Structures are given as C-alpha cells and as structure tokens.
Amino acid sequence: MRGKPALRRGIAARPWWPWARRLASLAFFVLVASLLITQARSVQWEEVFAAMRGYPLPGLLAASALAAASYALYSCFDLIGRHVTGHPLRWQQVVRVNFISYAFNLNLGSLIGGVAFRYRLYSRLGLDAETVTRVVAMSMLTNWLGYLLLAGLVFVWRPIPLPAGWKLDAMGLQVLGAVLLAAAIAYVLLCALSRRRSWSIRRHELSLPSLRLALLQLAMSSTNWLLIAGVIFMLLEQEIAFPVVLGVMLVAAIAGVITHVPAGLGVLEAVFLALLSRQLPENQLLAALLTYRAIYYLAPLALATLLYLLVEARARRASPGSPGD
Secondary structure (H helix, E strand, O other): OOHHHHHHHHHHHOOHHHHHHHHHHHHHHHHHHHHHHHHHHOOOHHHHHHHHHOOOHHHHHHHHHHHHHHHHHHOOHHHHHHHHHOOOOOHHHHHHHHHHHHHHHHHHOHHHHHHHHHHHHHHHOOOOHHHHHHHHHHHHHHHHHHHHHHHHHHHHHOOOOOOOOOOOOHHHHHHHHHHHHHHHHHHHHHHHHOOOOEEEEOOEEEEOOOHHHHHHHHHHHHHHHHHHHHHHHHHOOOOOOHHHHHHHHHHHHHHHHHHOOHHHOOHHHHHHHHHHOOOOOHHHHHHHHHHHHHHHHHHHHHHHHHHHHHHHHHHHHOOOOOOOO
C-alpha cells in the first residue's frame, strides 16, 4: 500500500507530467470549444433573445427564489469550517465572506474567488493563514461531497441519454456513478469509524469531522446542487424531467472544472446543447442558459462587488488591529 502513494509522487515529479496534464486539459477545452462553435453557427440568435424576452414573470420569480435559496445555503458552508476550527468570528461575518467569495468564484474561477478572496477578507478579520486554509478546505470538501452523492445516484439509477458518438456509453456512466457514490459513502464511513482523526499534509493539519457533521455536509451540499438544477429546470419551463436536467448540469459542472474556464463560459452551453438539443429546440435551451447566467452569476456578482467595496472601505477606516464588524 505504501508503494502506490510513492508511485504517484514519482509520476508527479517527472518533468513531462505537468505538460501532460496541461495538454489533456487543453485537448478537452478544444473539444468543448469546437462543439460550441459548431452549435453556435446554427443558432438563430434572434429567436434566442425573443425567447428570453418572452419568459413569464412567475417562472423568473421562481427561478430567482431558488437561486437566492442556493446562495443563502452555500453562504453557510464556511460555518462548518468555523465549527471545526473554533475561530472567533461571528456567523454574520462568515456568511458575508462566504457569499462574496462564492459569487466571485463562479465568475472568475476558484483561485481568485474561492481562495484569494477568502484569504484577503478573513485575514482582514484577524484569522491566520492556517485557519483560513482549513476553512477553505472544509468548504470545498462540503461542496464536492454533495456532487459525489448526487452524481453517483443519478448516473447509476437514472443515467442521462448520451450522444451516439461519445466514447462513454450508458454502462460506462453507470460505472462512473458507482465509483462516485462509493467515494461519498467511504467518506461517511471514515468519519464514523476511523480512529485516527487528523493528518498533516504539507504542514497543514486536516481533521476528520464527526459523523453528524459529515452527514450535515452531505445534506447541505446535495440540497445546494438540487437548488441549482432547480433554477435551470424552472427556466426550461419544466419541459425536461428534473433528473435529466440534474444529470446534465452535473456533467457540465465537472467539465467546467476540467477546462479551467472562468464561470464555465461556453462549457455549460456546449454540454446542454450536446445532450439535450434533441429534446428541446436550441434557441429555447440557450435562452434558458443565458437567463440562468444572468440570475445565478451576474446578479449575485453585482451584489457581491458592492459588498466587497463596502468591506474594503470599512477596513480602511478601521484602526489597525480592529477585527471589523
């Protein structure tokens, strides 16, 4: 068992390994970009914008309410890190930092939003780098735990219809789902049964939460992913089954992570067009996705930008060493 980690470290240390990873990511990005360009050439954009203008107000309000609920829930993820680390910041401060970083994370990428903004804002509030690292790690773990659980369940019991030309067939998707589901279950079992509760990785201490906290992580994250899919489901006017929308959204999410495109720009659209264009007209799909971006990405970013500027202005006015509000 000790040989496998050493083997992985040996591969990662080889000079060709970083280039191989970059080339793989670039190849995936080129594939998605070519798919998007091919689809975009056939789109009647006038019909897309007409469909966006024709959205009924109740549907927009329902989608906006689901988006607000998702942001409210995700903004509580850092409270788990607060509980684990025991840092003294008030919950209102934590939620505010979490909201700002999440909005910037979605639009600018995880390194800028999810990490850099958290370090800057938390350090202004008096937290040291080690504590911030543990909070960020716990929040990211919480987010992807729900993904593992839902993707596993959807891919195993309700696999999404894949195009005939894709190398991954329905059986392969079910196998992938089983692996993801096993990973989520393994984490819960580890939290419940492991006698060792902490590890030191690159001089950072990582601690296992309790079983109750692990189950809370799964519940919060899974609910958040369901809410996000619910936004798109409402904007598609409920014409595609919710499990299918959820499955496609989960595929698009991991595709955006692999390509490292900020906000998954174009990736989300490419995946939805590839998987659902046979079930709905392209103009209707694109209208839903562009409206989703406006509701879930741009509107919260505007609010987060305003909050961030207010936080920065307040920090400049505060005396040195002040913990802030």
